[in-house]
Amino acid sequence: MYGLLDCNNFYASCERVFNPSLNGKPVVVLSNNDGCVIARSSEAKALGIPMGEPAYKLKDLIESNQVHVFSSNYVLYGDMSHRVMNTVASFVPDMEIYSIDEVFLLLEGFEKIDMKTLGEKIVRTVTRNTGIPVSLGIAPTKTLAKVANKFAKKHKNYKGVCIIDTDEKREKALKMTGIGDVWGIGRQYSKKLQYYNISTAWDFTQRTKSWVRHTMGVVGERIWMELRGTPCFEMEIPSAKKSICTSRSFGERLTEMAPISEAVANFAASCAEKLRHQHSLASVIMVFIHTNPFATNQPQYYNQTVIQLPVPTNDSTELIYFALNGLKSIFKEGYRYKKAGVIVSEIVHERPLQGDLFDTRDREKFNKVMRVMDNLNESFGRQKVKIAAQGFDRKWKLKNEKLSPCFTTKLDDVLVVKAEKII
DNA sequence: TCTGGGGTCCTAGGACCC
DNA sequence: TCTGGGGTCCTAGGACCC
DSSP: OEEEEEETTHHHHHHHHTOGGGTTSOEEEEOGGGOBEEEEOHHHHHTTOOTTOBGGGGHHHHHHTTOEEEEOOHHHHHHHHHHHHHHHHTTOSSEEEEETTEEEEEOOSOTTSOHHHHHHHHHHHHHHHHSOOEEEEEESSHHHHHHHHHHHHHOGGGTTEEEOOSHHHHHHHHHTSBGGGSTTOOHHHHHHHHHTTOOBHHHHHTSOHHHHHHHHHHHHHHHHHHHTTOOOOOOOOOOOOSEEEEEEEEEEEEOSHHHHHHHHHHHHHHHHHHHHHTTEEEEEEEEEEEEOTTOTTSOOOEEEEEEEEEEEEOOHHHHHHHHHHHHHHHOOTTOOEEEEEEEEEEEEESSSOOOOTTOOOOHHHHHHHHHHHHHHHHHHOTTSEEOGGGOSOOTTOOOOTTOOOOTTSOOOOOOOEEHHHHO
16 A cells, blocks of 8 residues: 655645744745745635735735735755654655655555554654644555545545545545546646546546547556556655756846856856765756746847756856856847746766866866865855855845744854865 | 568657646 | 746657668
């Protein structure tokens, strides 16, 4: 059996843990730049606030209902996520962290134990240890565990745990599950299936395998099998990322090269850090910038450039150098830029390194510098040491006017050392 | 007149997830 | 005025190989 444990309204719940006066009140959390609603407490959902709605459109609703609004605080949510996962790990050794607020559990070797009792104990303990309410679905496949999880979340009398372990329960649950609510069925597939008169997950399972294969390919066939109780998705072992992206919308529109350069340098440095973290090197770096596509009355510009690196690298200074060169080649005067980003790809493991016969860079030395920098930043707080090109102005910085404190991970005062000095 | 069979790699586009 | 960020997988078609 597979379990899926999912935190209820995760970001909103994190804000509540350190501010219990919010309990019972509508709470929403906004995306970066205070853009869209990305988490809602149940009270906020009841007010009809939709997921993904731009915040400015909700101004009246928020004011008239005294909705508590927060900017997203990923440092806090990341730390709370760790705490949840650690607690779960103390019960089930084989788990796959699927997202910041979800974890799959492989419930093997628990045959002698009553699943319901075990599940309720996990749910109770996580909530007691972390303050985060969670729900657990248990079923023979991951897709069915997702279905079970929705029921556990929706109906109070389940006490946070719903188990699908017989064909009767499976049929009943699937008949009550809209086709669009199935894991792996998004908007497009949902529309297509509705067209064929399939409105519930159960309807879908009643089609023949060959029909599903023909209509939705192997992707649909797997979902079909999973819903019928045959596992197609196993527990996955985390592997190194094949591409890494850092991009942000700017807090205000930027027209000058300088602040955009600073932003791009920061994005490149962030990619480099993520690469080093997973012991990888990137062979290709891509930079993009664009104006605000929603501002249809203003001149639009979108461009990107792909740069093949001479030698695969995870060195911040080198990635910044190439990223800024790329930016120079695509930046055009006369536009109000809204967003930029850096994506690194063709990622390889750091050993063995395929070098370049004519490489003149002292890679050994720069590796050491990066290591020292990472160690300092880990000990004394993020961005304590950075590359000078990352700058200090942060004109590009995000808008997050309603940020809660980093309750669990307070940083010391910032001390910046210019990179040249260390090198 | 009649022209095989079995592969790989790459890319762009489309779908999905949180 | 104000609309997020970061990923993965699959498929079809074209180019190429023997």
